[in-house]
Structure formats: structure tokens, C-alpha cells
Amino acid sequence: MKDPEMLDRDGEDGGAPILRICGASKAFGGVQALENVSFEVSQGMILGMIGPNGAGKTTLFNLISGLYPPDAGRIFFNEEEIQRLPTHQRVRMGIARTFQNLALFENMNVLENVMVGQHVRTRCGFWGAIARTTGVRREEAACRENALALLDMVGLVDQALKPSADLPFGWQRLLEIARALASRPRVLLLDEPASGLNALETGRLGDLILAIRNQGITIVLVEHDMSLTMSVSDRIIVLDQGRVLASGTPEEIQTHSAVRTAYLGEHCEQR
Amino acid sequence: MTQSSLHETVRIGLLTGAVAAAGILFDNAYHIQVLVFIGINTILTLGLNLLMGYTGQISLGHAAFYGIGAYTSAILTVHFQFSPWAALFPSLGLAVLVALIVGIPTLKLSGYYLAMGTLGFGMIVFIVFRELDFWTGGSSGLAGIPSLKIGSVDLMSGRNFYYLVWGAVLGTLVVSRRLIESRVGRALRSIHGSEHAAMAIGVNTQAYKLQVFVFSAFLAALAGFLYAHCIGFISPGSFDFMASVRMVTMVVIGGMASIWGALLGASLLTLLPEWLHAFADYEMIVYGLILMLVMIFLPQGLLRGLLDIYERSRNA
Known part of the structure; x- marks a missing residue:
């Protein structure tokens, strides 16, 4: 059951919406992964997105980042329509993401992974690379410094020269966040960043997410770990079978009856 | 300058010294000729390695570009009396x-479309070389390609040509090195790592794949140009499917990336x-075997594989 009153309250608290999804739909074959999904994300907030597996959370991320186009509906970033733009242009505008199944470049070391993350904020092209002018050298040095600073922020600076595949799983997740931050995003989409982490690591991840938000970066967090999602999110959206089931503050969601039966209840019983 | 690029500079300096020393030491025209062919093949392999080893895009028709470089220059000099240097740029x-015409449609698709596309493309170009006989001489080949001259110095005499080719090799090495160690090189390697992830960090994968292709x-065309003017005679057999396979084998054996x-x-x-x-008739089989053995036992290539074995024996 939907609660229309709660549905319409997104984006009313504070800043202008930086991300707006209007009636997005997407089907794969006969399966309707998303159906007429609409919501807004205000500047500087952390939006938690929850829902059972197959609810369409990752599909939604793929639509926002542009890995595939929506069948219907529109997506606005900073009031600019973006659903037709290629992925790399959206990254340049300020949308960064991480992947649920990790997508690090295993043929590069840790430092290079974060350096390549700055691709859209650096300029050296084919001829510049061959000529290797002072400007290019300077940019390369700055890129390296930035990458080391980001690695320091996530606590991996000592691992800079290791092959990225040699890092323990939890650190690989942090590296992927650092790589996403390297593009200096305005919106960061985190796809299940806590999955595979232990309790201690999850706690640190929560602190990191808050620290990122405090730099002014808006965050959309897809996460199955309820205590993490509830503790860091300003607002929460519940997706179920490709539709928005409910949205509201963490407190409202926790007391929302439809959500409890559809998702939280099941989730608790499984534990 | 970082430590690794300092090492690199030292290595390139050593190679330059070795090239000069070999040019002085080797007297035998045959040996010089073999060294020239090694140089030409190194230019081919470096180019294909940027595409295959670093960017992860397989071309099975690279001999076509090698042939286009050779035949264009040969036809312009033999039939149209171009001076060889003037023919370099059109080639x-x-x-x-x-490459743009072939690359734009095939590189839009990810996966093995480039391999399939270039395979067909290589065959078509080979047939054009063979059938366009009023220009190319058909299967019997095109003879009388003039040698390169700088001023009054004829580069045909083995040693001079050797220096020219290896000068080009060193230039290609430095350029490849600089590309790889730059923002562009990282973008290319990210495509090899995961094309989706490369897009998600903002790399215009299509544009980079086209650039490196x-x-x-x-x-390859530069190598073809040098080849044509080195031996003065070309025939389609040097640019067939087997030649493309030979190039891929060179990349894999030496080591991808x-x-x-x-x-x-x-x-x-x-x-x-x-x-x-003695094995000339069994060339295909020998290359096939080498490719298989390297893929199974030294998947990183001979260079990395041998270095690993050396390090292990030293630590043991």
C-alpha cells in the first residue's frame, strides 16, 4: 500500500534539488525493473535507498549514471535534462558512482586507480602526452598529489603502489570510493558500499560517508545494512518491485506500516 | 622525474648505445638485414601492443595497414615518379x-567486433593488393621500388638504412612510453580493465579506442613504408592473414602491455x-604451438615470465 502524503514530501526540506527523477521506467525483456519512479534529491543531503533485491535500485543507478537509457521518463541534474547524455559527460558534470560488485582496474596499482579517476578533471591529450610539455608534467604531478591526498582520506596511502587486486576486500571498497571522489563529483552514488564489510569497517564507512557529505557532496546510498542507512541518511526512499513504496525521514520509514510488512519486517525475521 | 621513468631513460640510453655498437660491429650484410627486419617488426609490434596489450582491443587485420603503407609508397614512386619522402605522407x-573508416563503426561496439571486423577487412585489402595488378603487379609483386636518400647519401647501403630504421624504433619507443605513462595511457588501460568502469569514471571509451586504433x-604503415624501400620489392604474400597472426604472436610472446x-x-x-x-613449410604449426605454450605457461609473456623465474631462483 502506498501512502500518497509521504510520497510527495521529498525535497521540501532545505536546498534546491540537485537530482530529479521524473517518471523513470525501465524494462528488461518482460520484466519491469522500474515503473514510473519519481523523486528528488536536495543539494547536500544523504538519501538512503532501500528495498529488497530486485527492487530496481541498481537499475536506477545505471539510469542516473547513463549506462543505459530509460524507456520513459526524464532525469534532471541541476535542472539540466541529462537522460540523453553519454556517461562520460555526466561524470564531467559531477555525477560519480561506485559499483555493487566492485569495478576497480586490476591492471593498475592503487595510486593509478585514483589518478585515472581524475580523468575528467585533467586535460592532457594525445599530443600533449607525446610532447610532455612543462604544463603536462605539472598536471601529472598535481594529479599524483591529489590522488595521494584522497588515499590519505580513506586511509590507504601506505598501499599506494600495491596492485589494486591485492588489497583486502574492504579496502578495495574504500579505494573505489576514493576513485569516485577523484572526479570531484557533486553527487556520489554509492551502490551497497558496506556489503562484505565487517562491523568495524562498516562503522568507519559511516564516518567516511558523513565526512564526504560535509565537503558538500550530495550522496545517494543504496544499502542493505539498515543500521548504517538509518544512522547516516537524512531521507529514505523505499523501492519495491520497481516502484516507490514510501519515502520520508528514517524515523518515519521505521514506523511506516507498509514498509514494515513489505521489507523491514521480512528483513528482521531473516536475521 | 619518478624513479620508474628514470630507469626507463637509462634503458632507452642503453638501447641507443647497443644499436650504435651493433651498427659498428656487424659487418655482414645479412646480419645487418636481419637487424633491419627486427627493427621494422618492433615498430609493428609496439603499435599493435598499444591497441591489444594496453587497451585490450584485438585486431586480426593489422597486416592490411602494414601493406597500405608499403603499397601506397611503392605505387606512387614506381608508377607516378614520386620521390620516396614525398610518398611517405600520402602512405x-x-x-x-x-583506419578511421574501419574503426568508427566497429569500435562503437564492445567485445570482439573489432577482431571480426579487422579480420574481414584484412582479407579484403589482401585481395585488393592481389587483384589490382595494373598498379600492384598482382601476385607476382611490384619491383623496382627506389631506395631512400638523404641529400646525396643513399640509404640503400645496409648500414645507413639500419640506422634510419632503428632511429625510428627508438622514436616509437619513446613516444609509446610517454603515451602509456600519461593521462591518455591510464585511460587506455582503464578500457582494458573494464569498459563499463572506464565509462563510469568519465572516459570517452569510444574516442580513445578510435585514437589508439x-x-x-x-x-604499421610507417613500418610498411620502411619495408618497401628497404628491399625494393613487395608482393601480397607479405601482407596476408598469416602476417597479421605473426604480429599478434609477437605481441603475445613478448608480453601484452x-x-x-x-x-x-x-x-x-x-x-x-x-x-x-627447415620448418618453413610448417610455419603455421610452429607459431600456433608457440602461441599455445606461451598462453599456457607464461601468460604474461616471455619477458615477464623469465623475469619471474629469475626472481624466484634468486630468492630460493
Whole structure:
């Protein structure tokens, strides 16, 4: 059951919406992964997105980042329509993401992974690379410094020269966040960043997410770990079978009856 | 300057010294000729390695670009009385143009479309070389290609040509090195790592794949130009499907994504047929076997594989 009153309250608290999804739909074959999904994300907030597996959370991320186009509906970033733009242009505008199944470049070391993350904020092209002018050298040095600073922020600076595949799983997740931050995003989409982490690591991840938000970066967090999602999110959206089931503050969601039966209840019983 | 690029500079300096020393020491015209072929094959392998080893895009028709460089220059000099140097630019230009035409549609798709597309493309170009006989001489080949001159110095005499080719090799090495160690090189390697992830960090994968494909075609055409003016005679057989396979083998044997491996792979596969004249009829089988064995036992290529074995024996 939907609660229309709660549905319409997104984006009313504070800043202008930086991300707006209007009636997005997407089907794969006969399966309707998303159906007429609409919501807004205000500047500087952390939006938690929850829902059972197959609810369409990752599909939604793929639509926002542009890995595939929506069948219907529109997506606005900073009031600019973006659903037709290629992925790399959206990254340049300020949308960064991480992947649920990790997508690090295993043929590069840790430092290079974060350096390549700055691709859209650096300029050296084919001829510049061959000529290797002072400007290019300077940019390369700055890129390296930035990458080391980001690695320091996530606590991996000592691992800079290791092959990225040699890092323990939890650190690989942090590296992927650092790589996403390297593009200096305005919106960061985190796809299940806590999955595979232990309790201690999850706690640190929560602190990191808050620290990122405090730099002014808006965050959309897809996460199955309820205590993490509830503790860091300003607002929460519940997706179920490709539709928005409910949205509201963490407190409202926790007391929302439809959500409890559809998702939280099941989730608790499984534990 | 970082430590690794300092090492690199030292290595390139050492190679330059070795090239100069070999030019002085080797007297035998045959040996010089073999060294010239190693140089030409190294340029080919470096170009293909940027595409295959670093960017992860497989071309099975690179001999076509090698042939376009050779035939364009040969036809212009033999039939149209161009001076060889004046023919250099149209040769490279045509290869670049053709690479754009082939690359734009095939590189839009990810996966093995480039391999399939270039396979067909290589066959078509081979047939054009063979059938366009009023220009190319057909299967019997095109003779009388003039040698290169700088001023009054004829580069045909083995040693001078040797220096020219190896000058081009060193230039290609430095350029490849600089590309790889730059923002562009990281973007190319990210495509090899995961094309989706590369897009998600903002790399215009299509544009980069096209760029590196065109550049590797450019290098292949440069090698073809040098080849045509080195031996003065070309025939379609040097640019057939087997020639493309030979190039892929050089990249794989030396080591994917390794610039020094390209040098090793090109050297070995140039020397091998010279050593194994008896096996000439079984060339396909020998290459197939080598490819299989390297893939199974030294998947990182001979260079990396041998270094690993050396390090293990030293630690043991």
C-alpha cells in the first residue's frame, strides 16, 4: 500500500534539488525493473535507498549514471535534462558512482586507480602526452598529489603502489570510493558500499560517508545494512518491485506500516 | 622525474648505445638485414601492443595497414615518379583515413567486433593488393621500388638504412612510453580493465579506442613504408592473414602491455624463421604451438615470465 502524503514530501526540506527523477521506467525483456519512479534529491543531503533485491535500485543507478537509457521518463541534474547524455559527460558534470560488485582496474596499482579517476578533471591529450610539455608534467604531478591526498582520506596511502587486486576486500571498497571522489563529483552514488564489510569497517564507512557529505557532496546510498542507512541518511526512499513504496525521514520509514510488512519486517525475521 | 621513468631513460640510453655498437660491429650484410627486419617488426609490434596489450582491443587485420603503407609508397614512386619522402605522407595519411573508416563503426561496439571486423577487412585489402595488378603487379609483386636518400647519401647501403630504421624504433619507443605513462595511457588501460568502469569514471571509451586504433595503424604503415624501400620489392604474400597472426604472436610472446616485451617478441619471431629454415613449410604449426605454450605457461609473456623465474631462483 502506498501512502500518497509521504510520497510527495521529498525535497521540501532545505536546498534546491540537485537530482530529479521524473517518471523513470525501465524494462528488461518482460520484466519491469522500474515503473514510473519519481523523486528528488536536495543539494547536500544523504538519501538512503532501500528495498529488497530486485527492487530496481541498481537499475536506477545505471539510469542516473547513463549506462543505459530509460524507456520513459526524464532525469534532471541541476535542472539540466541529462537522460540523453553519454556517461562520460555526466561524470564531467559531477555525477560519480561506485559499483555493487566492485569495478576497480586490476591492471593498475592503487595510486593509478585514483589518478585515472581524475580523468575528467585533467586535460592532457594525445599530443600533449607525446610532447610532455612543462604544463603536462605539472598536471601529472598535481594529479599524483591529489590522488595521494584522497588515499590519505580513506586511509590507504601506505598501499599506494600495491596492485589494486591485492588489497583486502574492504579496502578495495574504500579505494573505489576514493576513485569516485577523484572526479570531484557533486553527487556520489554509492551502490551497497558496506556489503562484505565487517562491523568495524562498516562503522568507519559511516564516518567516511558523513565526512564526504560535509565537503558538500550530495550522496545517494543504496544499502542493505539498515543500521548504517538509518544512522547516516537524512531521507529514505523505499523501492519495491520497481516502484516507490514510501519515502520520508528514517524515523518515519521505521514506523511506516507498509514498509514494515513489505521489507523491514521480512528483513528482521531473516536475521 | 619518478624513479620508474628514470630507469626507463637509462634503458632507452642503453638501447641507443647497443644499436650504435651493433651498427659498428656487424659487418655482414645479412646480419645487418636481419637487424633491419627486427627493427621494422618492433615498430609493428609496439603499435599493435598499444591497441591489444594496453587497451585490450584485438585486431586480426593489422597486416592490411602494414601493406597500405608499403603499397601506397611503392605505387606512387614506381608508377607516378614520386620521390620516396614525398610518398611517405600520402602512405601514412591513407592508412589513417582507412583506419578511421574501419574503426568508427566497429569500435562503437564492445567485445570482439573489432577482431571480426579487422579480420574481414584484412582479407579484403589482401585481395585488393592481389587483384589490382595494373598498379600492384598482382601476385607476382611490384619491383623496382627506389631506395631512400638523404641529400646525396643513399640509404640503400645496409648500414645507413639500419640506422634510419632503428632511429625510428627508438622514436616509437619513446613516444609509446610517454603515451602509456600519461593521462591518455591510464585511460587506455582503464578500457582494458573494464569498459563499463572506464565509462563510469568519465572516459570517452569510444574516442580513445578510435585514437589508439588509428595510431597503431599509423605505425604499421610507417613500418610498411620502411619495408618497401628497404628491399625494393613487395608482393601480397607479405601482407596476408598469416602476417597479421605473426604480429599478434609477437605481441603475445613478448608480453601484452609491455613495451620492452614488444622488442623481445619482434626479435624472437624475426630470428626464429632464420634459424629454422627447415620448418618453413610448417610455419603455421610452429607459431600456433608457440602461441599455445606461451598462453599456457607464461601468460604474461616471455619477458615477464623469465623475469619471474629469475626472481624466484634468486630468492630460493
